[in-house]
Amino acid sequence: MTKIEIKLERPLVEELLARYEDAIGKDFLGYRNHVYRTVTYAMHFLEHDVEVEPLIETALVYHDIGLWTDCELAYLEPSEAVALADNEKYGWGLDAEVLRGAIHWHHKIFPYKGPHERVIEACRKADWIDVSKGSIRKGIKREAIKEVEAAFPNFGFHDTLLRLAKDYGGSTLVGGIKVTRGIVKW
Template identity: 35%
Template sequence: MLTALPLLDDVLEHHAAQLGRDFAAYRNHAYRVANFCCVLAEMHGRRVDDDVLRAISIAAAFHDLGIWTDGTWDYLPPSRRRAHDWVHAHGHGHCDWQVDEMIGQHHKLTAYQDDTLVETFRLADLADVSRGLVAGGIPRAFRREVFAHYPNEGFHRRLLHFSCRHLLRHPLNPMPMLRW
């Protein structure tokens, strides 16, 4: 189990003020997604080397961050923009395309065909958001270990709050982040 991802932590520390009281909840969500993504990537034959772990860490840190940084439920564009700016500012531009796709496609309702890591990131987020009900093949024992080590801290309750608030303001577009 991954317990220390310095890139992920650096990004989140930089945005701690914007995350506010949701810092621990979002950090734990990002760590759960990163852990699930690594396991799924290996299950799909992808070796998790330093480059893969770098992409996973950056994508996990930024994938939902626009909710807090930009105050919007339509958070994929600002999350992608912030990730793009960060990878180029910190010398990680070589992983920009993959990180952008991991963030931009993580709410795709159908499988992503063009890149294994993008698809495993999508499945990892789904496993976490569904609290393991849609596990994508992640072993139950590992899910339990990760959920125990990185508790929810109210993350799902906050998502429900944000989604209800958006629904009241935009009833014809309740889930703008979903992709086909």
């Protein structure tokens, strides 16, 4: 695999996230950097294919957005709905099936097999790397993950997930169970 390419500026990501900055509130910087890290990993898996870059950036901006827009622990479907509605509303022309699939399957435990596998699998692997804080590497070298994490600091993103599980679920344990049942796919 080639050296990981870190883009410090992604205008499309910034434009899309700006629409939801108020909804995300104090969690904005943590989520923004989570998006940048996952986009970086996904684009690495896709060998920096610029043709799919807008779809990757869009899918990963929206992949967890339902946590804030719908205040839901089972946030995959709400996240998909917001992404698909904005795709139509703003006339982006992104393939709705691929956009939906990248969001829907990003917490799948085992590799995704099916239509649009290359893109969906890149998003899935990228999110697993970041949600595990690099303990799951999916073939990316530890040093590369450290570079990405240094470029885009965590800003408490993983703590945010625990806090939201508690806030929306009533306790961290109950929220954790609801999250697991609501978003993990086999």
